[in-house]
Amino acid sequence: MNSPHISDAEASDRFLWRGAILPSAITAILATVLTTIIRHKSGFFGGALAAIIVLLFFSVHLLVARISRNLDPMATMALAMFSYFAKVLVMGALLLIVTRTTSPATVDRPSFGISAIAITVAWLAGEIRAFLRLRFQLPLPPQK
Numbered sequence: 001m002n003s004p005h006i007s008d009a010e011a012s013d014r015f016l017w018r019g020a021i022l023p024s025a026i027t028a029i030l031a032t033v034l035t036t037i038i039r040h041k042s043g044f045f046g047g048a049l050a051a052i053i054v055l056l057f058f059s060v061h062l063l064v065a066r067i068s069r070n071l072d073p074m075a076t077m078a079l080a081m082f083s084y085f086a087k088v089l090v091m092g093a094l095l096l097i098v099t100r101t102t103s104p105a106t107v108d109r110p111s112f113g114i115s116a117i118a119i120t121v122a123w124l125a126g127e128i129r130a131f132l133r134l135r136f137q138l139p140l141p142p143q144k
Contacts (some may be wrong), residue, residue: 012134013066019130020123022142024055027122028115035111041106046111054093054119057087058127 028051035043077116098107105129 006026015134016127016130017062019133020058020062020127021055023028023126024058024119024123028055028119031115031118035108035115039108039111042106042108043111045102045106046108047115049098049107050112051119053091054116054123057091058123059121060087 028047032044032047034050035047037043040048061083064079068079071079099109
């Protein structure tokens with residue numbers, strides 16, 4: 001897992017990201033194909049938009065965790081709270097823009113919602129699975 005050029009922390013971050021991105025990307029592709037078959041062009045745009053938003057937002061979450069790794073706990077908490085608040089505001093603005101500038105005939109709302117939920121579940125399941133696999137590989141502290 002480790003190469004001579006990356007630290008254990010960087011390797012762990014990459015392992016978590018890969019563990020989360022693979023199942024969510026597969027789910028995103030399946031959701032987009034399925035919504036395209038069911039709702040045609042508007043389903044494609046709904047599924048694709050959901051995939052882009054969910055994958056981007058969760059990747060930003062892992063990036064913030066990586067940045068805050070060496071900060072003190074108060075700064076880490078402040079950065080996490082700012083990150084969550086900013087993501088909620090950006091998500092709200094993005095959804096407002098999409099609903100105001102596109103018609104349901106262009107971006108199918110149910111396709112977007114169902115795809116976003118499925119991709120989110122896949123991301124979280126993949127991240128938890130990767131974390132559990134990573135955690136079992138960590139060395140135990142010496143016994144006293």
